Amino acid sequence: MSNNFPDKSVSSCEVCDFVLRIGVFFDGTGNNQSNVRSKKISDSFLYFWEGDDSYKSDFTNIWKLHNLYPQQHSQRNINEERYIFGNYYVEGIGTENNEPDSKYGAGLGTGDSGVIAKSEKGASQAFNFVSTYAGYNIIRIEVDVFGFSRGAAAARHFSNLVINFKGIYSPYHWVFKEIGPGTVNMSRIPARNMVGKKRIRKEHNGELYSIFEEIPVEIQFIGLFDTVPSVIDLLDGDISAQNDDNGDVLTHLPSGIAQKKVVQLAAINERRENFGLKSILSSPVSCKNPEVKIEGNHLEECMFGAHSDIGGGYVSKAYGADLGVEPDAAKKALDEGWIGEKLAKKCSSKTTDKSYRHDGYPIGQSLTEETCIIEGETGKIIEETSTTTTTLKDIGTSSLSTHKSTLQREYVDGAYSRIALHKMHDYAVASEVPFIALNHEDGEGSKEANPIPELTDIPDELKFIDEKIHKGEPLSDDELKLLKKKYLHHSDNYEGIGHDPHESGERLIFPN
Numbered sequence: 001m002s003n004n005f006p007d008k009s010v011s012s013c014e015v016c017d018f019v020l021r022i023g024v025f026f027d028g029t030g031n032n033q034s035n036v037r038s039k040k041i042s043d044s045f046l047y048f049w050e051g052d053d054s055y056k057s058d059f060t061n062i063w064k065l066h067n068l069y070p071q072q073h074s075q076r077n078i079n080e081e082r083y084i085f086g087n088y089y090v091e092g093i094g095t096e097n098n099e100p101d102s103k104y105g106a107g108l109g110t111g112d113s114g115v116i117a118k119s120e121k122g123a124s125q126a127f128n129f130v131s132t133y134a135g136y137n138i139i140r141i142e143v144d145v146f147g148f149s150r151g152a153a154a155a156r157h158f159s160n161l162v163i164n165f166k167g168i169y170s171p172y173h174w175v176f177k178e179i180g181p182g183t184v185n186m187s188r189i190p191a192r193n194m195v196g197k198k199r200i201r202k203e204h205n206g207e208l209y210s211i212f213e214e215i216p217v218e219i220q221f222i223g224l225f226d227t228v229p230s231v232i233d234l235l236d237g238d239i240s241a242q243n244d245d246n247g248d249v250l251t252h253l254p255s256g257i258a259q260k261k262v263v264q265l266a267a268i269n270e271r272r273e274n275f276g277l278k279s280i281l282s283s284p285v286s287c288k289n290p291e292v293k294i295e296g297n298h299l300e301e302c303m304f305g306a307h308s309d310i311g312g313g314y315v316s317k318a319y320g321a322d323l324g325v326e327p328d329a330a331k332k333a334l335d336e337g338w339i340g341e342k343l344a345k346k347c348s349s350k351t352t353d354k355s356y357r358h359d360g361y362p363i364g365q366s367l368t369e370e371t372c373i374i375e376g377e378t379g380k381i382i383e384e385t386s387t388t389t390t391t392l393k394d395i396g397t398s399s400l401s402t403h404k405s406t407l408q409r410e411y412v413d414g415a416y417s418r419i420a421l422h423k424m425h426d427y428a429v430a431s432e433v434p435f436i437a438l439n440h441e442d443g444e445g446s447k448e449a450n451p452i453p454e455l456t457d458i459p460d461e462l463k464f465i466d467e468k469i470h471k472g473e474p475l476s477d478d479e480l481k482l483l484k485k486k487y488l489h490h491s492d493n494y495e496g497i498g499h500d501p502h503e504s505g506e507r508l509i510f511p512n
Contacts (some may be wrong), residue, residue: 020080020141021434022086022129024122024158028149028225029106031033031092031313032431033063033159038098053106054095056226058414060312061147061225061421065091068425069144073132076434084127085434090122107497109150109231109241115249119154120171123161126350127170130212131193141168144433146424148311152227152264153249153278159219159461160250163257165202165211170194172201172208205248219257221431223424224264225311227251227278230498241274241498244510251278252512255296260431262298265299265420267507272491274498276508284509292472298512299427303420303469304483306491312421312429314414314489321493323381323405324500330374330383330405333490338407339376340485347372355373364391377455379409407490415459416487419466422458426470462487 027033030053039055070076070085077083079283091097094106094113105113130141144164147155161169173191190210194201198214232239233247253262264280268287279286280298283292287302294300308314323329334342349370355364365388372383387401425438438449438456450456458466475483492501502508 004053006034015137015419016082016131016160017137019081019083020086020130020133021070021083021140021144022141023066023088023125023144023146023433024155025062025069025071025087025089025149025152026118026122026145026158027060027062027090027092027148028308028311028313029093029097029109029228030101030149031057031060031062031148031151031311031408032092032095032097033059033089034097035095054092054101055316057308058315060148060308061417061424062151063147064312064421064452064455065146065223065425065428065435068438068450068456070434072129078434084133087124088122088125088129090118090125090151090154092148093118093154107232109153109249110233110247111230114230115150115154115231115246116157118151119157119161119249120156122158123168124170127210127212127279127488128193130215131196134197134199136210136436138215141212141215143217143219144221144223144428145219145224147227148222149228149307150230151232152224153229153246153251154252154280154484155222155224156227157250157437159222159253159257161204161209162217162219163254164204165209165213165469167211167213167215167217169202169209170212180275181483195406218259221260221428221432221433222253222258222262223428224262224280224309224422225424226267226270227264227280228275228375229278230274230276230306242276242502242508244276244278246278253280253298255298258295258297260433261427263424263427264298264300265310265424266300266302267310268302268304269309270305271500271501271505271507272492272499273309273508275307275491276510278510278512280512282511283512284342287507287509290469290472303423303424304475304480304488305420306489308491309417309487309489310420312414312417314412314417315416317411319409319412319489321407321490323407324494325403326405327401327403329403330372330381332409333381333405334374334376337492339374339379339381339409340481341377342374343377344375346371346375361394361395365389378411378484379407380414382406382408411486411489412489413459413487414463416483418456418458419462419469422466423470438450 031053035054067087069087102113145155174188194210228243229246231246281295292301349369353366368387370385374381384404389399391397
């Protein structure tokens with residue numbers, strides 16, 4: 001797909017008219033490119049917090065799109081207008097660069113590394129960029145916003161405030177200035193970039209902001225990967241992530257918030273209880289099968305995969321999942337194709353008998369422990385059944401069984417998320433977002449080379465599936481089986497808080 005953003009830069013000219021084009025990229029919960037990079041650079045350099053999620057994950061589609069956007073302060077002539085570009089990446093909720101992950105921020109979505117804090121960080125970066133050119137004749141500011149997971153909630157919050165304020169904004173910052181001898185003679189004054197040309201002060205929700213209100217601003221494109229706000233506001237009495245109450249986070253995207261398009265790619269195979277999808281539609285998608293639904297210029301598309309199969313961040317490696325205690329859990333996982341075709345099933349058991357007396361009555365008890373291993377093409381499912389049989393003389397026999405099933409997959413390739421990356425990239429370029437071309441099948445686009453082809457190229461095995469998904473064609477049974485056994489992730493499990501499947505067996509979906 002082509003775009004109209006050539007490589008040629010233009011020189012600075014303080015008397016010329018300029019358009020500022022700013023891309024802001026909000027990463028997902030537990031995703032942080034700096035922490036991923038530090039881990040990749042030297043596995044031997046062990047942080048004491050290396051077990052944290054942001055150090056164990058991989059680069060997401062948000063970070064990749066950030067790398068495909070024009071470089072910071074680069075300039076181009078476009079349709080006889082001079083553009084200067086800003087490009088900002090904001091690390092994911094619950095993370096800070098080269099610091100331990102915050103369990104509070106990651107768990108609740110609030111605090112210093114929560115949704116609003118990250119939204120304000122992106123806003124401040126964009127504000128500082130505009131401050132750099134405040135003395136120029138800026139005729140218009142255009143903004144592109146992208147987000148994944150809770151980062152998508154931060155993107156929505158940021159977008160709402162840009163429109164509400166009618167300008168690029170920043171939380172108000174103060175500094176202290178000495179007004180006389182001694183450390184106590186200090187006065188609080190606005191930081192230098194908080195005041196000056198084209199800026200005003202405005203209050204929102206009890207907080208003060210500096211806003212470039214005099215410069216017209218337009219959000220051009222909003223691209224979201226599987227918005228999961230999941231905000232818990234303890235101070236407001238909200239103790240559940242399984243509702244549509246997200247505190248002060250502004251997640252509703254009104255019609256017309258973006259000039260070109262609002263796009264969300266959503267995960268069909270995500271059903272964890274704390275991972276409810278926040279739709280961009282008043283009448284949301286069902287996300288039980290691939291579908292595309294449009295309201296105005298809002299487009300929502302459901303794709304096969306779990307949450308991070310869409311937004312990216314899965315490392316290619318072995319994965320396991322606690323399937324729970326339901327007797328049919330193993331059969332269900334096998335039928336869904338998570339280890340491919342069944343190759344063999346081997347069972348072993350042992351029985352232990354004992355007898356004793358209680359209140360003079362003889363009691364016999366036997367414990368039978370059976371383990372069955374179902375071998376598949378790409379892994380195995382382990383079923384463990386424990387049956388206790390109790391016999392009371394002259395009364396009868398009773399049995400009690402417990403079950404536990406575990407999924408063990410030898411290797412799950414994280415490259416499937418690149419299909420969602422290409423999908424979002426194509427939607428964005430069609431809306432004139434100035435991304436570098438990914439060299440999709442048409443081979444068109446800007447002349448600038450893709451700086452990260454090793455992280456964006458579709459594996460040969462997936463290219464035909466990629467083409468069918470891009471064309472909206474249904475996948476064959478064999479193609480879906482390939483995805484299930486080798487590429488898609490079984491995200492719901494009983495190993496941690498919030499990762500259990502929702503009691504309905506389906507995903508929670510909340511309207512826009």
